[in-house]
Amino acid sequence: MISLASPTVAILLTGMLVGVSAALLGSFLVLRGNSMLADAISHSILFGIALAWLLTGQTTGPVQIAGAALSGVLAVLLIETLTRTRRLRDDAAIGLVFPALFSIGVLLINVFARDVHLDEHTVLLGEIGFVWLDTLTLGGVELPRATLAMAVMLALDAVFVLVFYKSLKLATFDPDLARALGLAPGLVFYAHLSLLSGTAVAAFDAVGVVLFVTFVVVPPATALLLTRRLSTLIAVAMLIAAASAPIGYGVALWLDVSIGGSMALATGPFLAAAYAWRRWQTARRRRVRPVQPASSASA
Amino acid sequence: MLTLLTDYTLQNVMLGAALIGVISGVLGAFAVLRRQSLLGDTLSHAALPGVCLGFMVAGAREMTSIMAGALVTGVIAALLMLALVRHTRLKVDAGLAAMLSLGFALGVVLLTWIQRQGGAAQAGLDSFLFGQAAATTRADLYPMLVLVVLALVAVGLLWKPLKLMTFDPTFAAVAGLPVHWLDRILTGMIALAVVTGLQMVGVVLMTAMVIAPGAAARQWCGGLRGMVLLSGAFGAFAGVSGGLISALAPGLSTGPVVVLVATAIALVSLLIAPHRGLLPQWWRRRHRRSHTSTDRILLTLYELAREHGNWRYRVEQGAVDAFYGMLTEPQLTDLHARGLVVPAHHMPDEGPHWQLTDAGVEHAAECARRRSRQRGRLE
Structure with missing residues (x-):
């Protein structure tokens, strides 16, 4: 019987849970062309985390996660409001909102939270190496708190995607048709981003807010280079994310560097390999083309 | 107040912050108009591994090599992003986000690697995340000054082609301008701006310094010349006042304060700028309606x-x-x-x-x- 509280198991399990849930939600984000919203949300939740900490004195727990997740949704709302004034393009609106919320978060921590567990470096970089220290006992089993939070978030994400798969798919590829069919793509969009935001809050302990973006964007982007089917894309992205955690952990132990950073970085070689494969395919197709008979050249 | 203004550290802070504001304001104006605001975000996050590499090469916290390293990795990330977008079906947003996060992950790994090796020497490197104005020395200012002068001279010399590129890239290409090269030069110059701000604002927040002054200036001006000048001025003002506030209130990181000042300028501009402002527009509509x-x-x-x-x-x-x-x-x-x-x-x-x-x-x-x-x- 492997103890869930043993450091190695806790770290690996948490890393894989973060990766898989991020890649699951990230697939839709990347397909919709909104990848930078992941960056915006993950920076903005610092504001929510700091505020939730100020009000409750805790950074983990369901209330804190939900509260902090609201700040991610707030960021998206602010970005939409700014864009709707038509005085700013959406890229400038994103770039204006999240640094501001992030700055307020950092200053709140600067002012109120000196010498406390919460500091901006932890939020930014995460410390997955310590997740096994903070445990709670559930039904006689000792569980790391962060691992449990991630497992709950993954379950929520998975249920959401399974239940709303059709609406999500339609809202991603053809929002107009989704609207015409009465599927409320806007509502699905916000539900999706709220979950992403909540997952980011649960993950910040482990990998930090910026490294979370890696798991949201890189595995789905890699999968997009390999397949065109949505279900396959999600599966490949989740596999890549799950594989990156142990690879990154091994490298981190070997070089004695940040575990979270190393896990995130481990997704990079997958993207590079997929890119190289794509280029090779294109080059091969180009080489083959002149040999084909003229009649099929139009294809 | 006068004694404050003659304080040596404070002088350094204000000079440095003004330099950062000017360069990021001027170049940010182009980025905002070209809808490339978030390029600065990728450049600044991807500068972190360069900071570490520069430190490792120089063996000490030496600004010139750190800035050179940041510039190199930032530009490499941008070029990789362009390659990803040009040769695959990934869109710009995915390319930007991927290079941003991977670059930052590499930076974090290198940062912890240096920490394990070095011990005390790494203390200064942490400040590149959020910026620490008080750590600025007179010697740090010289490379910044060189970069700012370089960027401003480049903007002056390339004014006509840059203007054409910004407003009508298709026509610029037809007119025979080397559009791809100009694109790369402008990207490189935005990277220069980001690198200049590493010391005081930090890698995480330099993106806002590229965007906010430009977005604010756009509300007041209809022409490129005015917009670039005003953007530079807004940037300098945000830099100086933010630097002052954080220097006077110990414990406040400089980057966030500067960014909040710049954001406030942008929001106020959005509200009250005479032609495009939301309040004047609302008032004009109301006036017209009542008449x-x-x-x-x-x-x-x-x-x-x-x-x-x-x-x-x-x-x-x-x-x-x-x-x-x-x-x-x-x-x-x-x-x-x-x-x-x-x-x-x-x-x-x-x-x-x-x-x-x-x-x-x-x-x-x-x-x-x-x-x-x-x-x-x-x-």
Whole structure:
């Protein structure tokens, strides 16, 4: 019987849970062309985390996660409001909102939270190496708190995607048709981003807010280079994310560097390999083309 | 206050912050106009591994090599992003986010690697995440000054092609300008701006310094020259005041303070700028609305009905809106309340329609008679 509280198991399990849930939600984000919203949300939740900490004195727990997740949704709302004034393009609106919320978060921590567990470096970089220290006992089993939070978030994400798969798919590829069919793509969009935001809050302990973006964007982007089917894309992205955690952990132990950073970085070689494969395919197709008979050249 | 201004550290902080503000403001104006605001985000996050590499090469916290390293990795990330987008079906947003996060992950790994090796020497590197103005020395300012002068001279020399590139890239290409090279040069210059700010604002927040001044200046100016100058000025103001605040209130990181000042400038500009501002626009609309009497709108409906030879003629609300250049729903609702018009039936794919009632026709005819009498008196 492997103890869930043993450091190695806790770290690996948490890393894989973060990766898989991020890649699951990230697939839709990347397909919709909104990848930078992941960056915006993950920076903005610092504001929510700091505020939730100020009000409750805790950074983990369901209330804190939900509260902090609201700040991610707030960021998206602010970005939409700014864009709707038509005085700013959406890229400038994103770039204006999240640094501001992030700055307020950092200053709140600067002012109120000196010498406390919460500091901006932890939020930014995460410390997955310590997740096994903070445990709670559930039904006689000792569980790391962060691992449990991630497992709950993954379950929520998975249920959401399974239940709303059709609406999500339609809202991603053809929002107009989704609207015409009465599927409320806007509502699905916000539900999706709220979950992403909540997952980011649960993950910040482990990998930090910026490294979370890696798991949201890189595995789905890699999968997009390999397949065109949505279900396959999600599966490949989740596999890549799950594989990156142990690879990154091994490298981190070997070089004695940040575990979270190393896990995130481990997704990079997958993207590079997929890119190289794509280029090779294109080059091969180009080489083959002149040999084909003229009649099929139009294809 | 005077003694504060002669304080050596404070002088360094203000000079440095002004330099950062000017360079990021000037180059950010182009980025905002070219819809490349978030390029700065990728460049600055991807500068972190360069900071570490520069430190490792120099073996000490030496600004020149750190800046060179940051510049190199930032530009490499940008070029990789361009390659990803050009050769695959990934879009710009995915390319930007992927390079941003992978670059930052590499930076974190290198940062912890240095920490394990070095011990005390790494202490200064942490400050590149959020910036630490107080750590700025006079020696740090020289490489910054060189970069700023370089960037400003480049903007001056390349003004015409950059302007053309910004407003009409297709025409620039047709006119024979080396568009791809100009694109890379501009990307490189934005990277210069980001690198300049590493010391004081930090890698995480330099993106805001590239965007906020440009977005603010855009609200006030309709021309590129004015916008670039004003953006530089806004940037300098945000830098100096933010640097001052954080230096005077110990414990506050400089980056966030500078960024919040810049964001406040952008928001205020968005609200009060004379032509594009939201408040002036709201006031103009209100003014126009209060000066467009309901009677005039009733007369329009009346004239349209007479023209069509049908007093029950259905007029589309959108047509009245377009004619007056404002939303006329309040006036029409008012007329409806006075029993002069009623909503007419309309197909689901059309906007609301209105038609005159008998009382409306009578009242409108009375108005028309009064008008023509007035006109007759004037003539």
